[in-house]
Amino acid sequence: MSKKAKVLLAPLDPVHDIGLKIIKRSLDEAGYQTILLPPDYSSEEILKVAMEEKVRAILVSRTLGYGVAELLARFVDMAEAVGIRENVKLAIGGMSIRPELAQELGYDAGFGPGTKPEEVIAFLENRKYEPEIRGAGKIKRDITKGFDYAYSNKNIEKMLDHIVTSIVGWGQNKTTPGIKRAEVRKGLLELPQGKDRTHLLQEYLRWCDAKVKEFYLEGTVLPKTRLLSKEELRKLERYVEETNKRMTLQVIQHSREKPVVFIQYGTGCPFMDIAHIKAGEAWGADGVVHFDPSWGARTEGFLEGYITHEEDGSIITPENLMGIKSSLSPHTIWQVRAHRGLNTPETVLLAGAMGADLTKINIAYGSLGGGTDPARLTMDAMQAIRYAVEYGLPFDVVTNEELCGVPAYKAFAGMLITAHLGLRLGGRPILQPLFCYSPEVMVSGDMDDNYVDFNAAKIMALRSIIRAPIWPGAPIGFLTQTEDRVQSSLSTALHGALAASLGVEAISIASSDEAYSGGPIAVPSRIDTLKALQEAFRFFGLSSIAPTENAQVWAERLEKGIEEVLETVAERGDFVAALYEGLLGSVAEGAYPGRSGRKTVMML
Amino acid sequence: MGEWFERVLDAVDIETFFACKDEKEGRVLAMQLMKGFGLKDADIVFIEHEGPGARVRARGYIHRAGDRYGWLEGGTDDE
Known part of the structure; x- marks a missing residue:
């Protein structure tokens, strides 16, 4: 025509x-x-x-x-x-x-x-419509790009310098089984194909728990796990190949480029993870976060092979990570967490070697809320940060101890110590305050009126201290969501809109199944929150959410609280002792120094 | 029709995600699923397909306006 x-x-x-x-x-x-x-x-x-x-x-x-x-x-x-x-x-x-x-x-x-x-x-015009491929212009963003980590609060910088110097000094001439295993694993990864690995494997197993040794030496699989068969792997490969041919990627953001949106996976099975990841990618997730099982964090040593698990958390093995990585869209940012547990250095090593983009490390949370001994995790985290630097992985420093009951200012003090340690060792840390309805605010009533002010205050406080990337999580809106998928999705979307309004770099979001504990997350619930968030970004565009005057008052209170905690830790002169003694979160506040890996720090 | 259906006020919605190649296949699967559940007066309220599959909300009407409503049966004024 x-x-x-x-x-x-x-x-x-x-x-x-x-x-x-x-x-x-x-x-x-x-x-x-x-x-x-x-x-x-x-x-x-x-x-x-x-x-x-x-x-x-x-x-x-x-x-x-x-x-x-x-x-x-x-x-x-x-x-x-x-x-x-x-x-x-x-x-x-x-x-x-x-x-x-x-x-x-x-x-x-x-x-x-x-x-x-x-x-x-x-x-x-009698032509076939050729739609523009959505997401074709999607790029993998570096969340840390453009940040110089300059401190505005020089007093805090001075105290962090002092604390970090004492940590690095304390760690000299010490090692742990976790560090030893990571060293051996590096050798195993670098071993040319076909070379005999018996000697290295024996060395690796020296530093492993009995059940890990039994797996390697006798082929004993752990309860509720099984090895995936070659036939299953072949079918998965075909599934991924066919799905990738059809893939287009939605873009969640509307007028603003930020925040980058992460979803979390860890169904237990790498196959189901991949299926969930593909759905997440298709519906606009910019990044995915690997969740491993909690028992893995308390076990010395990693298994090998393609292993599925019947419960929450996907087992970290070189093969599982490799399989997941190979299924990802080139645009997808991939994070493998190493913030707690006895395999922290090896996790970061594997993450780096398998092509992850990000990892997660925090000594304070991992040892006060994650169950790992403070001395052990301090050593392991330092080595993990070194691997993160070697592989070019920025890492977020999560503050999940708030969920145990630790007040935000104390959790932030711990986060800033780990972040500053990261900077000292050449890393690129990302601050991860929680956007949550924490025990602290439940008691104080600071969120009785709204969920905006206290979360905004956190961002304002951190920005008043240091120019660093901020990635609220994890997930945003934690403890505000219920089993009602409409409520849950809306709550996530509103927290995401707040994060966008505050201009943060990234967010981690839950599925609408966040509050459901009766079984695994179903894929429609993952799409629920992605769609809800997309709509929230569309709704708010470049407009902003205005906090009340409380936000500024609380931001100042938070910053003052952080300074006071850091002053106490600096005066104590021993970061590890400060963790044991509750200076960064006490037993009364719900923080318990972990026992996993206690007395495993060794002198070289 | 079982009592469980009679007590449905108006409709049963089934929401799921099919691993399928396109929307058309997703529609067929959804309608087959509804039929398999014995929901004959079925339709697809919403379907959205992207690479990995289709999220779908299928509906089976049990009572449409003007029907005799099962959930009104089974009681008397004296009870």
Whole structure:
């Protein structure tokens, strides 16, 4: 059809014509002569105009309802009766319209909700519509880019310098089984294909728990786990290949580029993880976070092979990580957590070697809320940070001890110590305050009115201290979500909108199953929150959420509290002792120095 | 029709995710699922397909407006 051709746009509807107005604008821009009729014309009146104006196409819009299908079919019959059907293209558009329905009713095309004007133009020009591949321009962002980590609060910087110097000094001439294993693992990874690895494996097993030794030496699998078969692996490969061919990636962000959105996976099975990751990627997740089982964190040593697990948390093995990595879209940011547990250095080593983009390390949380001995984790975390530097992995410093009951200012003091240690060792830390309804605020009542002020205060306080990337998590809105998926999705979306409004770099979001504990997360619940967040970003655009004056007051209070805690830790002169003694979170506050790995720090 | 259906106020919605190649296949699977559950007056309220599959909300009407409602049966004014 020539671009000078006349197109009649007719709302065969008593009221609605918005869709046609949008289409008209695009057709006008494309050079068509358009005639838009007002709503509530009868079929006869529309056809009369079509004949008088000698139009080449009629685009009818109508929302489906009782009796409408008959009305639409009759319109086609009448077009035939007056003799214009053969020379005039007929299309129908509106809510609930589908191409198959349009065909049944006798139209040449049908356009449903979300139709792009380009689709209509392609129809008029007898071309196949080739949609722009969504996400084609999606890029993998470096969350730490552009941050110089300059301190505005020089007093805090001075105290952190002092504390970190004492940590590095304390760690000299010490090692742990975790560090030893990571060294051996590095040797195993670097061993040329086909070389005998017996000696290295024996050395590795020297530093492992009995159940890990039994796995390697006797083939004893751990309870509720099994090795995946070659046949299953082959089928998975095919599934990923076929899915990747069809993949397009939605973009969640609207007007703002930030925050980058992470989802968390750890179904237990690497196959199910991959299926969930692919759905997450397709519906717009920018990054994915690997969750390992809690028992893995309390076990000395990693298993090997493709292993599935019947419970929460996907087992870290070189093969499992490799399989997951190979399924990821090139745009997807991949984080493997190493923030707690006895395998911290090896986790970061494997993450780096397998191509992860990020990891997660925090001594204070891992030893006060994660169950690992403070001395052990301090040593292991230092080595983990060194591996993170070697492999170029930025790492977030999470403050989950808030969920145990530790007040935010104490958790933040611990976070800043680990972050500063990271900077000292050449790393690129990311601050991870929680956006949560924590025990602290439940008691204080600081969130009785709203969930905005206290979370905003956290960001304001951190920004007043240091210019560092901030990634609230994990997940945002923790303890605000219920089993009701609408409530849960909305809460996540609103927290995400707040994060966007505050201009943070990234967020981690939950599924709408966050509060459900009766079984694994189902994939529709992952998509629920991605869709809700996308809509929230669309709704708020570049507008902002305005906290009340409480946010500034609480930000100042938080900063002062952080300074006081750091002063106490600096005065103590021994970071590890400060952890044991509760200076960064006490037993009364719900922080318990972990016992896993106690007395395993060895002198070199 | 079982009592469980009679007590449904109007409709049963089933929401799931099918691993499938396109929306058309997702629609077919959804309608087959509804049929398999004995929901004959079925339709698809919503379906969205992306690479890995289709999220779908399928609906089976048990009582439409004007029907005799099962959930009104089984009681008397004296009870």
